[in-house]
Amino acid sequence: MEISGLDFFLINVLSYIAGLSTGLLVCCKHKEKFFCSSENQERELDGFQAQPYSPPPQAAVLASAPPPEQLNKGVRIVLE
Numbered sequence: 001m002e003i004s005g006l007d008f009f010l011i012n013v014l015s016y017i018a019g020l021s022t023g024l025l026v027c028c029k030h031k032e033k034f035f036c037s038s039e040n041q042e043r044e045l046d047g048f049q050a051q052p053y054s055p056p057p058q059a060a061v062l063a064s065a066p067p068p069e070q071l072n073k074g075v076r077i078v079l080e
Contacts, residue, residue, distance in 0.1 A: 027034060
């Protein structure tokens with residue numbers, strides 16, 4: 001089966017229109033959730049109490065390398 005340029009174009013246009021219409025239908029169905037009115041936001045913010053910023057707790061810093069006197073000086077391989 002051979003697909004011509006027109007077939008390819010029509011399939012792409014139909015897919016685009018189907019996706020756009022599906023998105024618009026979902027948006028219209030759930031518009032109360034997506035587009036909150038300013039009254040709803042003001043009601044939600046009335047119960048909110050602003051608290052001062054406190055930085056997160058810091059973890060103790062531990063060294064992960066052994067002390068310098070315990071470091072290996074290297075391995076020498078001699079081939080005879």
